[in-house]
Amino acid sequence: MVYSLTWLPEVLQKAGLKISEVPDWRTRGRAEMGRVRGVMVHHTVGQRTGNMPSLNLLIRGRPDLNGPLAQLGLGRDGTFYIIAAGKANHAGDGEWRGIKHTGNSNFIGIEAENAGTPDDPWPDAQMDALRRGVAAILQYIGADSTMVCGHKEYAPTRKKDPLWEMAPFRESVAALMAGGVPAAPLIPATDERLRPTIRRGATGAIVQTLQGLLGVNPDGDFGPATEARLRAYQRDQGLVPDGIAGPRTWASIDPGGTAGVGAVGTVVQPAVVASTPVPAPAVAVAASTMPVADDAQHRVTADARFAYGPDGKSFATVHGPGFQVNGETRVDAFVAANPAAGVGVTPSALRCYTGVMGNEGRLEAVNTYDRAFLSFGIMQWTAGPGNGDGELAALLARLQRTDQAVFDECFGRYGLGARAAEGAMTGRLSFDGNDLTTAASKEQLRSKEWTYRFWRAGHNNVVRACEVAHAAGRIGKFIDDPIHNHPLNAWLTSELGIALVLDEHVNAPSHVPGTLDAALGALLVAGSVPADPATWGQAEEDKLVDKYVAQRATTRMTDPVKRSSHLLALSQQGKLSAARHSFV
Numbered sequence: 001m002v003y004s005l006t007w008l009p010e011v012l013q014k015a016g017l018k019i020s021e022v023p024d025w026r027t028r029g030r031a032e033m034g035r036v037r038g039v040m041v042h043h044t045v046g047q048r049t050g051n052m053p054s055l056n057l058l059i060r061g062r063p064d065l066n067g068p069l070a071q072l073g074l075g076r077d078g079t080f081y082i083i084a085a086g087k088a089n090h091a092g093d094g095e096w097r098g099i100k101h102t103g104n105s106n107f108i109g110i111e112a113e114n115a116g117t118p119d120d121p122w123p124d125a126q127m128d129a130l131r132r133g134v135a136a137i138l139q140y141i142g143a144d145s146t147m148v149c150g151h152k153e154y155a156p157t158r159k160k161d162p163l164w165e166m167a168p169f170r171e172s173v174a175a176l177m178a179g180g181v182p183a184a185p186l187i188p189a190t191d192e193r194l195r196p197t198i199r200r201g202a203t204g205a206i207v208q209t210l211q212g213l214l215g216v217n218p219d220g221d222f223g224p225a226t227e228a229r230l231r232a233y234q235r236d237q238g239l240v241p242d243g244i245a246g247p248r249t250w251a252s253i254d255p256g257g258t259a260g261v262g263a264v265g266t267v268v269q270p271a272v273v274a275s276t277p278v279p280a281p282a283v284a285v286a287a288s289t290m291p292v293a294d295d296a297q298h299r300v301t302a303d304a305r306f307a308y309g310p311d312g313k314s315f316a317t318v319h320g321p322g323f324q325v326n327g328e329t330r331v332d333a334f335v336a337a338n339p340a341a342g343v344g345v346t347p348s349a350l351r352c353y354t355g356v357m358g359n360e361g362r363l364e365a366v367n368t369y370d371r372a373f374l375s376f377g378i379m380q381w382t383a384g385p386g387n388g389d390g391e392l393a394a395l396l397a398r399l400q401r402t403d404q405a406v407f408d409e410c411f412g413r414y415g416l417g418a419r420a421a422e423g424a425m426t427g428r429l430s431f432d433g434n435d436l437t438t439a440a441s442k443e444q445l446r447s448k449e450w451t452y453r454f455w456r457a458g459h460n461n462v463v464r465a466c467e468v469a470h471a472a473g474r475i476g477k478f479i480d481d482p483i484h485n486h487p488l489n490a491w492l493t494s495e496l497g498i499a500l501v502l503d504e505h506v507n508a509p510s511h512v513p514g515t516l517d518a519a520l521g522a523l524l525v526a527g528s529v530p531a532d533p534a535t536w537g538q539a540e541e542d543k544l545v546d547k548y549v550a551q552r553a554t555t556r557m558t559d560p561v562k563r564s565s566h567l568l569a570l571s572q573q574g575k576l577s578a579a580r581h582s583f584v
């Protein structure tokens with residue numbers, strides 16, 4: 001389950017800060033956060049060397065205290081490691097500004113890497129990032145600088161972290177907030193040989209030197225492939241794989257100031273393709289016939305086991321605190337009965353979507369029993385757990401932009417509203433003009449009436465087309481991500497290739513495009529494909545697909561081999577084209 005602090009990367013990146021998303025951070029937490037009131041600063045009491053040697057401890061916890069131990073780790077180079085989107089065990093008991101005993105629920109914890117002794121220095125890059133990160137978070141949650149505290153202020157009898165004075169720190173945070181948190185200055189730290197700390201975006205001779213040492217095409221441009229290669233190197237060497245060449249990486253990769261590095265890492269072989277049963281042919285899709293609308297004279301009712309529409313027919317089963325409806329209409333049946341043009345997406349995008357999602361979710365599916373309050377449709381878009389935004393609002397906002405009359409017929413007449421920026425993946429629902437921003441206000445969505453209204457809406461062809469377009473539109477979230485200086489769809493151009501990336505994006509969006517970076521980087525390093533995708537043909541496309549499938553198998557996404565085997569089998573059956581430029 002995804003917790004609510006999913007805004008952390010965007011807020012930190014907008015403040016000009018470098019982030020590193022720890023795999024599975026969105027679903028990591030002790031529980032959902034309470035209302036976020038402030039930020040609490042800690043130090044790790046970790047090793048003296050390494051950028052963030054305490055990262056694993058912060059993720060997993062200690063024998064006496066379950067992880068995660070903070071939402072954010074702050075490396076010595078100023079990188080924020082995003083560990084958890086839910087509650088973390090960092091505060092314990094204490095009090096700050098009237099918040100008593102509930103530090104873990106109300107404060108985001110930042111654990112900065114430091115040994116916690118006066119002789120371990122706090123690098124400028126780390127302190128600068130801490131001030132900026134705290135300022136950006138406080139600004140986002142609408143709190144002032146008094147709402148950042150040290151652990152030692154919240155729990156003075158138990159704790160002494162951090163060692164430095166908090167009052168001047170708060171003053172500098174206030175100054176940053178007054179100035180709107182400007183971008184971080186580009187003043188590189190250097191090591192004792194005056195080699196600068198460099199990261200993605202850097203250019204010049206020092207980048208060429210690093211690329212030479214890494215065995216990457218030495219074009220002097222620190223792009224995604226160089227970063228991917230550097231991360232792989234750092235992982236191999238037991239360094240923090242942050243993709244930044246700082247003093248510790250320089251010392252490791254070039255200890256004498258001149259030495260090169262060894263051969264590239266082991267090449268992972270593609271998974272063996274298993275054949276996968278073909279889904280049964282689609283049944284004919286029901287026409288767009290809306291069940292009768294409920295109102296004061298036509299009520300939805302329920303007993304201990306079922307909910308019944310105004311026509312007296314049961315449409316849902318009682319399940320926990322809410323209801324469940326699986327729905328009837330499959331995506332392939334709907335699409336077969338409706339030309340792609342009517343659905344608003346290309347046949348290629350539809351083939352990719354149905355290849356990845358299959359027909360698991362039906363167009364009328366509703367669930368109102370889990371912690372996301374209400375989930376609807378083929379991708380089970382939710383109202384969002386706790387006080388967070390959800391993906392359902394983005395779907396409904398799309399419907400409203402597409403056809404206001406249908407929106408009003410299905411939802412507007414009952415006071416439901418939805419707000420989401422065009423292209424956004426999440427947004428906010430409202431009822432009678434009041435935003436549903438608290439768990440308590442979202443509880444009403446569990447009712448038999450709302451279950452019925454969403455199930456009923458799922459029978460409308462405009463709503464159905466919106467569902468399909470919204471699901472397939474997910475391809476637009478990554479299709480032109482820059483990968484090694486070219487958009488993703490300059491490298492990967494087949495339906496199979498795009499479907500594989502969509503599959504990873506649906507399962508683990510933060511891994512894209514890093515996985516593809518690494519796969520492409522390895523091919524470029526080995527010299528097995530030209531660096532200009534415009535010169536690529538089918539052989540290069542095939543090589544990249546094979547390499548990407550192998551690279552995916554090394555990630556923490558769910559069942560990567562099974563999932564890619566399914567898509568490769570569909571390609572062999574002619575249901576997804578592997579031909580270069582087949583995705584249109």
Ligand SMILES: [Zn+2]
Nearest residue numbers: 042043151161
């Ligand atoms: Zn602490």
